Amino acid sequence: GRRGYPEAVYCEGKTPAQVAGIAAAVRDRGATALFTRAAAGHAAAVLGELPDARHDPDARLLAWPPEPPAPSGGRVVVVAAGTSDLPVAREALLTATYLGRECELVVDVGVAGLHRVLARLELLRSARAVVVAAGMDGALPSVVAGLVAAPVVAVPTSVGYGAAFGGLAPLLTMLNACAPGVAVVNIDNGYGAGHLAAQIAAPA
Amino acid sequence: GRRGYPEAVYCEGKTPAQVAGIAAAVRDRGATALFTRAAAGHAAAVLGELPDARHDPDARLLAWPPEPPAPSGGRVVVVAAGTSDLPVAREALLTATYLGRECELVVDVGVAGLHRVLARLELLRSARAVVVAAGMDGALPSVVAGLVAAPVVAVPTSVGYGAAFGGLAPLLTMLNACAPGVAVVNIDNGYGAGHLAAQIAAPA
Amino acid sequence: GRRGYPEAVYCEGKTPAQVAGIAAAVRDRGATALFTRAAAGHAAAVLGELPDARHDPDARLLAWPPEPPAPSGGRVVVVAAGTSDLPVAREALLTATYLGRECELVVDVGVAGLHRVLARLELLRSARAVVVAAGMDGALPSVVAGLVAAPVVAVPTSVGYGAAFGGLAPLLTMLNACAPGVAVVNIDNGYGAGHLAAQIAAPA
Amino acid sequence: GRRGYPEAVYCEGKTPAQVAGIAAAVRDRGATALFTRAAAGHAAAVLGELPDARHDPDARLLAWPPEPPAPSGGRVVVVAAGTSDLPVAREALLTATYLGRECELVVDVGVAGLHRVLARLELLRSARAVVVAAGMDGALPSVVAGLVAAPVVAVPTSVGYGAAFGGLAPLLTMLNACAPGVAVVNIDNGYGAGHLAAQIAAPA
Amino acid sequence: GRRGYPEAVYCEGKTPAQVAGIAAAVRDRGATALFTRAAAGHAAAVLGELPDARHDPDARLLAWPPEPPAPSGGRVVVVAAGTSDLPVAREALLTATYLGRECELVVDVGVAGLHRVLARLELLRSARAVVVAAGMDGALPSVVAGLVAAPVVAVPTSVGYGAAFGGLAPLLTMLNACAPGVAVVNIDNGYGAGHLAAQIAAPA
Amino acid sequence: GRRGYPEAVYCEGKTPAQVAGIAAAVRDRGATALFTRAAAGHAAAVLGELPDARHDPDARLLAWPPEPPAPSGGRVVVVAAGTSDLPVAREALLTATYLGRECELVVDVGVAGLHRVLARLELLRSARAVVVAAGMDGALPSVVAGLVAAPVVAVPTSVGYGAAFGGLAPLLTMLNACAPGVAVVNIDNGYGAGHLAAQIAAPA
Amino acid sequence: GRRGYPEAVYCEGKTPAQVAGIAAAVRDRGATALFTRAAAGHAAAVLGELPDARHDPDARLLAWPPEPPAPSGGRVVVVAAGTSDLPVAREALLTATYLGRECELVVDVGVAGLHRVLARLELLRSARAVVVAAGMDGALPSVVAGLVAAPVVAVPTSVGYGAAFGGLAPLLTMLNACAPGVAVVNIDNGYGAGHLAAQIAAPA
Amino acid sequence: GRRGYPEAVYCEGKTPAQVAGIAAAVRDRGATALFTRAAAGHAAAVLGELPDARHDPDARLLAWPPEPPAPSGGRVVVVAAGTSDLPVAREALLTATYLGRECELVVDVGVAGLHRVLARLELLRSARAVVVAAGMDGALPSVVAGLVAAPVVAVPTSVGYGAAFGGLAPLLTMLNACAPGVAVVNIDNGYGAGHLAAQIAAPA
Ligand SMILES: Nc1ncnc2c1ncn2[C@@H]1O[C@H](COP(=O)(O)O)[C@@H](O)[C@H]1O
Ligand SMILES: Nc1ncnc2c1ncn2[C@@H]1O[C@H](COP(=O)(O)O)[C@@H](O)[C@H]1O
Ligand SMILES: Nc1ncnc2c1ncn2[C@@H]1O[C@H](COP(=O)(O)O)[C@@H](O)[C@H]1O
Ligand SMILES: Nc1ncnc2c1ncn2[C@@H]1O[C@H](COP(=O)(O)O)[C@@H](O)[C@H]1O
Ligand SMILES: [Mg+2]
Ligand SMILES: [Mg+2]
Ligand SMILES: [Mg+2]
Ligand SMILES: [Mg+2]
Ligand SMILES: [Mg+2]
């Protein structure tokens, strides 16, 4: 992979046969790889070539080899605003883990219940990079960025009622965060969020 | 006016001469009226016909007669997230005042500095209706709605960098507020926000 | 729940297993709860843990305990512009009912047949808050707000031809209502509309 | 002009010199013409070549020759929802007049005050085509179309608060009118509305 | 129905049971009705109550009673730019027929082959109203309006590649038609187009 | 310049001082250059350094050296749908000329008057590449592409009523052209259109 | 077909029966034809009438007669930024082939790995027209246009995360390409891209 | 300021008098501050209270005290794709400087001239964080992120032709960057970009 990080294979829009071919090549080259956005058929194709790959169906991710590298650099804390944001948050967490960071997950701390965010302040402030996955109003990264000194990687999710427009609403919220220090990535792009956080928290 | 409330004359898009004609008719009928979105020329036109009208240039509003009615019903608290939201907030406050409510103004309590919101909690909880004017990420109404039991009237402002798209970003944030109890009105529509809050806080 | 109101569990984007876990926790804590946007699988999951919960499949809502609280505060009138808006209207009505309001439903009074609206004027004017669910042009809340003194909670629905853009058209109509007193909530968000109306009509 | 109707010269985006050249050619050919969207400089250029042309500055329109043809066909009724819609309404009215229709103007009958529409019902029902110019929520054409059997030509105006998005909101409202019989034209396009109405009301 | 025209029942978003109930009421009142946007289930429901209703599956329309009224007024010519626009064109044609007009259908005369439009000029010019259904670039109504004196009802269809955005592209094209005399209706709204054309071509 | 073509300096967003500096460097290097989108101040700055540069104020373009190269390759025909599209059309024409093509200009042949297009068919068919600049409905490139075998470079202009949305409407029309052979460039980008046409018509 | 090129039949939105009818007519007329966007059912319908037609399921295209014409004119090089862009790239390649060009395919040379583009520079520079299919950021055409003198036909694909908005993001990127010489076609429109490239590379 | 960083005062939308009041308070508190988006009037107001503040008119920024802190942490490299992006790039550079980082500026290395980027590779790879400001196609961050291991902070600028839509096009490009490691901030938000880069490059 580029710069010592695992290669990423974006499975959506590829056939299982194409993914199997890529997995076989990964095995033959002895490369390290993450397969993202893997539906059931993609997962089966990967496991056919790399039977001991780690598969996390919630995150729709497979990693090979299954052991992540020993952690180095700073800590990454991943926050899911609500239960519905968990798949994206887990994708971020696993990505950062396989890029070599120590990671912690925090769930269900949305803006409507500030005390729950405030209760996790110490953990949040221990991070070298914080990832926040949120849908609907996408307001949580603004709040977290106001509480911590580290960069906040904000990943909007496509969760919400009609006027969320598939993640557009939280995306705009995050781009307009009134606290500085918010780095925005694409809608539902947990892989990108985890990758960016791992780069930020990389050893100097 | 309708239902005992003052008439509203929206000045934008009208000539000063048209506004003067309306002001003269208001005087002749002995009506009560608010002139909103009044530029300097509109204000001069109104004051030419109604010399003792109250004029608030920041809110771009004129009221006639200048004395608001004696307050009745519950309290309305108007919150401006930042200094830039003050014109819209003042328009809401004056509107609710001239519809007969007791009003309080709270400034500069944005999401990026939660402690400032929390410091005003008692006042916020004393309200029968809270108006929150905010631009940029528009996240403050979500936070306030999570802290108070009364309805929050959220008014997005057109303040912000490019991806705020003239108020579209905070508008979407507010429509997607993850706390229930948020009533959204049009961008920069302080008049509408104040009117709605006054109706909510009206005597039963 | 917050402020004595039932908790709300938004089921869309959660697995039935996750919803079952939440339902079990609700039962164990003796909490009161509403499960919204519940598909058949979610409903079965809730009923597995809370067998006597009330289930309204049209509104895709479950309530527990099944008995709503005794009504207090003012009346909430819920209007469905057309038959297609009924699911959203019912969700609003049930939500307000379980928050403790007395509610009435009015159906099929769209803008294209004004006499039908005018025929229900007395009932509309008896409300402390009116909810109007409408798709397509979303014009009905403007009309109703011109006829009643109480606040109108306007909820756009995703019903309509292509240029309704999934509810965007009625959403914009409602935000631009030329009569003051219109509080807008998210597309198809009957829960949010009912909650806001219940807060407005709460006992002082 | 095409089909016996006057030519139309859209002045916006043309220099006064270009417009003067076109006006001279009109004079030399003995043609009939309407100059639309004419700013002061355009008007002066036209009047320099066609000194007795009729100039209506509110509608930003010039007509030559100044006498409209004798009326034929059915009546066209033009409705302006508010004072701010008058320039567009007048442009429609003058266009239909110069295409040979008898026209009537109705003002200030917006949706928020239904009784004012209902008071003009007889006139509205006497029309072979009704033009309705409205900004903000653009709801009036839906209401009028529910009251009359003739086609309603709906022209959205760019009047309104931020979320009107320069006329997009009333445009969408009109395209989604829940009453059939609404023909939509471009934002602020009074010329197009008047032309279409004149064609509809043309003698068989 | 309103003004002697059949009632319209928009089936999308209604359950077959609801539609059956409406059909039964139509039968009992002896009303005339069109059921639009009827999927197979809706059609079966209607035919269960009104067995001799006319069903056109391509247009997704049912009419009752099956006999249209004797034609009166002027002719309506309906043009489908391409084969893919036929369902919408047929819906318009049947609607105008059941509102009492004589109708003709013209197919496959798109802008890319002008000679095919020009070959049908005589028929097009015999119409009191022309309906044009077109997707993709939606350019045909502009061309037709330049060729005929009668009003052109333009109905955009959702046919096309990605940047047609579900009919948005032809909708905008039609609203911006550089020839006057184009009346625009909603995307895929053949019913609305046929209704409007029938009103335009109604006997004076 | 790259590949023997002149350099292009986009003046908008640069200060006159910056443009003067670039012009001086062009002179010193003996380069050939086009200065596009040059307002009066930019033009003066260029002419201060390159006094004999050719300046076309309508096209807002300056060329240096003032003599274009001797023509080679095929002919480029540039079509302006209306007078308002002339500045963009001229920018395209001059660009192609300074890239070494023989060019012809055709004006005022919009879709609403097909006979005017058809009258220029021979010239259009003599081209190796046709540029069509059009605003409003942007329908002309579809028509022209149906008539000629050469590629059509379509450049949308920002001319039009509100729902043209600054050129978005003709842009979408052109991207959805129902005739193949249409190459779309950015709104008002006459330079880009002329450059592309010159490349297409370059000697083999 | 027009100008000696095969006819194109766009299958999406047509029934297999309609497509079969068109295929039979093609056979009877002895025409040459391409069937694009052909799903399995469409393909079967074509093959029922034209059993020896060439079918490429990846490109969803059928060609008849199966032999392309002998190549003439210049070379067309088709580039797929990633594996997911292959179906669109293949559609372009086959279209240009059946219009009579010699074609080459280049795969997996995205912007994130510049060395892979640079490694194919000689082939890219041998083309008379280059087609580039890319999704996500759509940046590759800008890069290629900076490296070659020939026109680049850019075709955005609908591949990508949420904020790609179905191809809108790469479409806008390509329209704004900072290198001149980029011709944009519709999203996923491989047929249009191949057709345009074949016209550009046609013998003089 | 928060976390030892200077306070930021966003001047746009504030009156000079309001800004002067804030500047006076900064002086009295002995705080450190940046005044961003300062027009001439704002700058005069700040300098009236803080005469020795540093003023950079190109970046529209004032800093007080004028001396930045001694550099710590890693290097920040700021890249301006074109001359027009310089104001935004300078705002980022000064912000990061006043937050305590060592900074380098790289200009005019756009995507259309890859060799210019490649010539600066060593400097780019020496950075702990790279800021890239780019308008039009916004493709440069994708290219840079493919070349360096450090995070790339991408700031879209509002520079470009019509279909750049005020920075929307490069914003979407950056969010869809096909290379991982791109952190996006708001359009023209040089302050936010510099702040984020400074946080990323802060001493561990
Ligand atoms: N804590 C905050 N400080 C400053 N601005 C904020 C804050 N929270 C939100 N904002 C928004 O930022 C914009 C500018 O605020 P200001 O600089 O205070 O006028 C306003 O629209 C506010 O709504
Ligand atoms: N008078 C009306 N008749 C039918 N529909 C209406 C009317 N007014 C508004 N609508 C809207 O049209 C849609 C379909 O209504 P229905 O056919 O009654 O389910 C709903 O979203 C209504 O909001
Ligand atoms: N009853 C109404 N009163 C005022 N304005 C209305 C009304 N109904 C609609 N509007 C719209 O509000 C805008 C301003 O109206 P006006 O203040 O009368 O110029 C216009 O675009 C009207 O279309
Ligand atoms: N170097 C790259 N690697 C992968 N994808 C790329 C690259 N550059 C651009 N892309 C885009 O990413 C999408 C997915 O690519 P792939 O995973 O190769 O199918 C395609 O739409 C490509 O256009
Ligand atoms: Mg922070
Ligand atoms: Mg609350
Ligand atoms: Mg009211
Ligand atoms: Mg009607
Ligand atoms: Mg015509």
Ligand SMILES: [Mg+2]
């Ligand atoms: Mg052609």
Ligand SMILES: [Mg+2]
């Ligand atoms: Mg090139």
Ligand SMILES: [Mg+2]
């Ligand atoms: Mg990188």
